[in-house]
Amino acid sequence: MLDNISILFQAPIFAVDLLIQGLLIGGIFVLAAYGLALVWGVMNVKNLAQGELVILGGYLAYQATLWGIHPIVALPVAFVLMFCFGWVIYLVIIKRVVDRDMFTSLLATFGLSLLIQQSLNLVFGPEVRIAEAGFGTLILGDLAIPVIRIVSLGLAAVLAVGIILFMRNSRMGQAIRATAQDPRAARVLGINTDRVYAFTYALNAAICGSAGVLVAMIWNIQPYYGLVHSIRSFIIVTAAGLGNLPGVIIAGFGLGVWENYAGFVFGAEFAIAAVVALLVGVLMVRLFQLYRVRQVVR
Amino acid sequence: MRFLKMDMRAATVAAALTASFGLAAAPADAKVEGDTIILGAAMSLTGKYSTNGIDTQNGYELAVDMINKNGGVKVGGKSYKFKVAYYDDESTPARGAQLAERLINQDGVKYMLGPYSSGLTKAIAPVTEKYKIPMIEAEGASRSLFTQGYRYMFAVLSTSEQYLASSVALAAELAEASGKKASDVKVAMAFENDPFSLDVRAGVVEDAKKHGMNIVIDDKLPRDLADMTSTLTKVKALKPDLLVISGHAKGAVTAGRQISEMKLDVPMIAMTHCESAKITENFGAGPMEGILCPTQWSETLSYKDDLFGTAGEYDALFKKTYPSYKTVPYQAAQASAALQVWKDAFERANSFDTEALRDAIAATDMETFYGRIKFAPEGNNIAKPMVLRQIQGGEYLVVAPTKWASSKVQHPRQPKY
Numbered sequence: 001m002l003d004n005i006s007i008l009f010q011a012p013i014f015a016v017d018l019l020i021q022g023l024l025i026g027g028i029f030v031l032a033a034y035g036l037a038l039v040w041g042v043m044n045v046k047n048l049a050q051g052e053l054v055i056l057g058g059y060l061a062y063q064a065t066l067w068g069i070h071p072i073v074a075l076p077v078a079f080v081l082m083f084c085f086g087w088v089i090y091l092v093i094i095k096r097v098v099d100r101d102m103f104t105s106l107l108a109t110f111g112l113s114l115l116i117q118q119s120l121n122l123v124f125g126p127e128v129r130i131a132e133a134g135f136g137t138l139i140l141g142d143l144a145i146p147v148i149r150i151v152s153l154g155l156a157a158v159l160a161v162g163i164i165l166f167m168r169n170s171r172m173g174q175a176i177r178a179t180a181q182d183p184r185a186a187r188v189l190g191i192n193t194d195r196v197y198a199f200t201y202a203l204n205a206a207i208c209g210s211a212g213v214l215v216a217m218i219w220n221i222q223p224y225y226g227l228v229h230s231i232r233s234f235i236i237v238t239a240a241g242l243g244n245l246p247g248v249i250i251a252g253f254g255l256g257v258w259e260n261y262a263g264f265v266f267g268a269e270f271a272i273a274a275v276v277a278l279l280v281g282v283l284m285v286r287l288f289q290l291y292r293v294r295q296v297v298r
Numbered sequence: 299m300r301f302l303k304m305d306m307r308a309a310t311v312a313a314a315l316t317a318s319f320g321l322a323a324a325p326a327d328a329k330v331e332g333d334t335i336i337l338g339a340a341m342s343l344t345g346k347y348s349t350n351g352i353d354t355q356n357g358y359e360l361a362v363d364m365i366n367k368n369g370g371v372k373v374g375g376k377s378y379k380f381k382v383a384y385y386d387d388e389s390t391p392a393r394g395a396q397l398a399e400r401l402i403n404q405d406g407v408k409y410m411l412g413p414y415s416s417g418l419t420k421a422i423a424p425v426t427e428k429y430k431i432p433m434i435e436a437e438g439a440s441r442s443l444f445t446q447g448y449r450y451m452f453a454v455l456s457t458s459e460q461y462l463a464s465s466v467a468l469a470a471e472l473a474e475a476s477g478k479k480a481s482d483v484k485v486a487m488a489f490e491n492d493p494f495s496l497d498v499r500a501g502v503v504e505d506a507k508k509h510g511m512n513i514v515i516d517d518k519l520p521r522d523l524a525d526m527t528s529t530l531t532k533v534k535a536l537k538p539d540l541l542v543i544s545g546h547a548k549g550a551v552t553a554g555r556q557i558s559e560m561k562l563d564v565p566m567i568a569m570t571h572c573e574s575a576k577i578t579e580n581f582g583a584g585p586m587e588g589i590l591c592p593t594q595w596s597e598t599l600s601y602k603d604d605l606f607g608t609a610g611e612y613d614a615l616f617k618k619t620y621p622s623y624k625t626v627p628y629q630a631a632q633a634s635a636a637l638q639v640w641k642d643a644f645e646r647a648n649s650f651d652t653e654a655l656r657d658a659i660a661a662t663d664m665e666t667f668y669g670r671i672k673f674a675p676e677g678n679n680i681a682k683p684m685v686l687r688q689i690q691g692g693e694y695l696v697v698a699p700t701k702w703a704s705s706k707v708q709h710p711r712q713p714k715y
Contacts (some may be wrong), residue, residue, distance in 0.1 A: 007535045042482050128548040130555065132580055137559050137715070147558040219524035220551050228522055263528030269491055269518035271528065294494045 001245040004265045013142045018260045024149035025218065026256030027156035031211040033236035033248050034160065035204035036190055042180040042200045043098050045105045049113035050233045051206050051226030056116060057082055057212025058221035061131035071131035071217050075155065078209045086205025090198045098197055113226060120223035151216040159210055163203070164245065167221055176200055180243065194293040228272060235275060239282040329408035330378070330650055336370060337382045338407030338639065340397040340422060342414045345389025350629050351414040354437055356620055357633025358382055358411060363619075364605055365637060371644045378644075380637065387413060391421035398425040407431070408652050411636055412453070414451075414629070416440035416494075423451045432656045436636040437629060439594075441497045444676040452659050452677045453669065454635045457492055459501030460684040461592045462542045465568035466505040468590070468686060468698045469540045472709050481510035486538035486564075488529050488553070491518045498544040498570060514538050519545045526556050530647055533564060543569040545603030550575030558585035559714060566590065568686070573694070583692030586642030588711020592684045595628040596696050598704040599685065605638060621662040635668035 008015040017157045032054050039047050047053075057078045064074035093112055097105045167173035179196045179205035187193050215221060215229070236255055240247030255275065262274030307360040329336060339358065342351030362380045370377040384404060387394040394413050401407040402425065410426050412419050412435020419438030423446070426433040433451045443451070470480035485506050489499040504691065506513055514536045517529045523545055531554075533541055540676035541564045543553045550569055554577035571577075598615035605613040612634070616626045639662055644650075649659035663672045669682035686698040688707055697707035 004532065007532070011535055014531055015529055017534075018528065021531075023523075119419075128551050128575075130551060130580060132555075137561055138562070144560045215524075220548060220555075222522075222548065224524070225522050225524060228524075260528050260531075263525075266533060267517045267521050268523075268526060268529045269490070271525075272520060 001265055008264070014264075017143055018259055018264055020145060021149070022144065022257030023253050023259035024145070024153050025255070025260075026253035027153040028211050028214050028218070029232050029236060029255050030249050030252030031156050031159065031214075032208050033233040033240075033252055034163070034245070035207040035211075036233040036243075037237045037242055037248055038176075038200055038207075038241070039204045040237060042176055043094070044195050045094060045098060045201075046102065046111065046234075047204065048106060048109040048230060049116060049200075049226075050204075050208060051229030051231075052116035053082065053086075053226075054111045054212040054215060054225065054229045055120065055221050055226045057209030058086070058118060058131070058216035059129070059212075060209065061213040061216040062124070062221065065131045071133055072151070072155075074131070075210055077211045078213045079206045082209025083202045083206035085209075086202035087198055089205065090201040091187060094201050095194070095197070113230070117223050117226065124223065126220045127221060128220045129216070130220045131213070133217045146218075148217050152218060155214065156211070159207065160249075163207065172196070172199055216267035231272070232275065232284075235279045235282070238279060247276045306663050311505055312638045329406055330466075333370075333376070333378050334381045335378045335409065335644070335650075336405075336407055337380060337411050337637075338398075338401035338405065339382055339384050339411040339467055340387040340394045340401070340413045341384050342389040342418065343384070343386040346386075347389040350437070350627070351389070352526070353627045353629040354633045355384065356616075357436070357630030358637060360475045360616060360619055360630070361605075361637035364633050364634075365613075365641050368605060371641050373644050373648055373650065380640070382411060385405060388419060389415075389418075391417050394418040395421045395425055398422045399454055402426070402429045403430055406614035406649070409640065409655070410434075411633075411640075412436055412438060412451075416443060416458075419443055423448055426450055430652060431657075432659055434636045434639050435661065436632040438476050440493065441500065444674070444678045448677055450656055452639070452662075452673050452679075454639060454671050454682075455594050455632045456684045457678045458497035459504070461498045461501065461570055462544060462568050462684075464486050464504040464592060464684045464686050464698055465540065465542060465566070466502055466509065466511070469566055470509045470511075470709065471698075471700070472707070473539070481512075482511070483511045483540060484514045484536070484538040485511050486515035486533050486536065487513060488515070488517045488519055488526065488541070488543045488545070488549075490521065490549055492521065492525060492546075493542045495519075495546070495549070495570075502542050504553035510654075510712050519549060526552050530556050530560050530562060533562060534560065538564060540564070540566045540568070543567070547571045547575040548676075550577055551580070554581045554586060554589075557589075558582070558713075561713075561715045567711065568592070572689070578689060578692050583689070584714035586689050587691070587713045588708050589689045590686050590697070591694065592686055592690070593628055593694075594684065595631045595686055596687060596694075597626060598696050598697075599669070599702050601665065601669050601702065601703070603638065603664075603666045606634070609630045609667045612667045631668050635666045635671065638666050638668075639671055640666070667710065 036050050039045050059069040060078040061074045077244035093108055097108045133148045138145045138147050175191045175196050179193050182194050236251040240251040259271050333693045341355050342348055357408040366379045370379050385397040387397055410431055410433035414437045416438040419435050427448055427450055434452050434453050439455055441457050441459045469483050473480050473483050489495045515532050550571040558581045568590035578586050597609050602608040610678035613626045642664055643655055643658040671679050672681035674680045683699045687694040688697045696703050697705050
């Protein structure tokens with residue numbers, strides 16, 4: 001472990017390399033986490049199927065490559081298809097658990113995640129799949145940066161900006177924000193909150209699906225790979241807090257960088273362990289903050 | 299009502315028991331019927347291993363046909379034919395063990411062939427041991443099968459710790475040929491944390507130690523592996539002479555893609571599952587040029603025997619017999635070799651006695667189209683090396699061991715990223 005740290009100091013170029021790679025993948029984490037923050041914040045549903053929605057989007061990209069379509073082209077298609085899928089899932093499942101307590105929504109979305117996993121396994125089989133973009137690598141001195149990572153960060157940014165503008169300026173965006181603040185008041189003012197919920201969940205599915213297309217182009221997908229993506233989303237949202245978009249962005253990029261450094265220093269096996277350890281750390285810091293606040297109040 | 303239900307269940311069990319006793323009584327001694335020697339096998343004909351299970355069955359059947367056509371098996375001056383009794387184990391170990399009991403207890407089989415996969419073999423071996431029934435298996439490679447002290451189980455294939463050990467030997471050979479010492483070789487390892495990959499790792503570590511090599515990276519990969527950036531960055535930093543990777547198909551997919559993306563400049567890379575991960579199709583022949591992939595057997599090897607001829611002739615015969623195959627899986631080849639060992643053992647023992655046969659199998663030392671077969675006291679084949687193929691121009695060419703190789707190894711590898 002110490003050897004690995006000393007490499008970073010002796011050859012800082014590798015530290016820079018890890019930093020850049022981490023920032024590039026962070027954008028994808030931000031997408032899925034933002035979707036979760038949206039659903040959590042607006043509907044108070046903790047969506048455990050978040051990672052499965054990501055993987056589902058990945059399989060759409062994979063299927064597109066089988067048909068000879070470039071996965072980048074599949075991105076908008078996946079966005080639309082996943083939006084529809086999210087709407088249907090809302091009508092069939094989520095609608096019935098929105099007003100229930102936390103455990104009902106956890107159980108329902110956990111069941112949904114199992115359902116998606118097994119269906120993917122039946123349709124595509126258990127092998128790992130990829131969607132190859134074939135963009136090559138950008139060489140900057142000693143740094144080798146896969147172009148697909150840069151492209152996907154750009155696409156993630158475009159998507160994020162689009163969603164922010166939508167939330168800020170459109171009628172539906174305003175309705176979503178109003179519902180998040182106070183659903184009852186929103187209903188009183190004539191907002192169809194049921195439709196807002198459906199739209200929110202569908203939007204989340206669409207964002208996750210797009211993130212999944214990027215995941216299939218950068219890493220690989222397998223029916224059971226959703227869990228790590230769910231965990232990452234929960235960590236980012238927990239660390240950033242609900243409704244804190246700049247926080248989600250910073251936490252997402254931070255997580256990408258942290259994962260890469262942890263993998264380098266502790267070994268790849270412990271990269272996810274390090275991510276979860278970070279969550280514990282964040283929760284403890286939060287706890288101490290709350291404790292301090294309580295003291296002041298008293 | 300409840301009692302009634304219980305009674306019903308008891309009655310069903312009783313009926314089933316009676317039926318099974320009735321069945322058991324029918325074939326009293328089925329080991330040799332007339333001029334036919336019956337071998338038994340549980341085989342994964344359905345379920346998750348069914349593809350490879352059917353490959354194995356086809357390998358068994360081809361050898362049975364060839365042996366029967368070419369004079370059969372000569373015991374006590376008389377010629378016998380082979381026949382294999384199969385049951386479908388549905389790719390589940392528990393079912394495999396039940397079926398082995400059934401073959402031995404009810405069907406009276408005294409000579410067994412192995413099932414497909416290490417898991418099934420692990421489930422069946424305790425049964426054959428219990429009844430002291432010799433079993434020649436062709437598809438269970440796990441090292442753990444040969445540390446249990448089994449006396450009646452023999453395996454014709456190379457064990458899993460040999461999968462990448464041959465790349466260490468090759469690295470040592472190449473270092474010495476270029477005037478360096480084998481102990482100068484720096485090795486980087488990335489292995490998934492699962493029983494198979496850790497077996498492979500154990501073999502690499504052992505051989506690297508034997509040559510006094512320096513292991514500079516020893517990363518374990520997670521089960522849900524999707525990203526190796528941090529490990530490969532370390533590889534770039536430490537510049538090893540040999541990089542070995544094993545993590546099933548997902549490991550090969552991830553490694554293949556990221557080796558290409560990061561334009562990794564390591565003179566020698568060896569990994570398992572190249573073909574199941576389709577790395578040349580997915581990432582192009584250029585970037586994958588020079589990667590070494592182990593296999594149990596290849597049709598281009600110069601092995602041969604009297605029954606099938608050369609490895610190439612076996613390949614042609616198999617494709618002719620089963621036209622649906624474009625390439626012959628090594629699983630089929632090793633299955634055929636298992637029957638050659640049975641024939642050889644019957645003829646040398648010149649008896650149907652299981653103990654005499656066990657000793658004859660243990661003393662096996664024969665050349666086959668699949669490679670030489672000679673068993674260690676633990677039952678694994680120690681005479682056949684694992685074969686290394688190298689990707690050259692998109693083709694998998696056998697480059698090591700040098701004695702049997704059809705092509706020259708490209709070193710250092712010359713990828714075109």
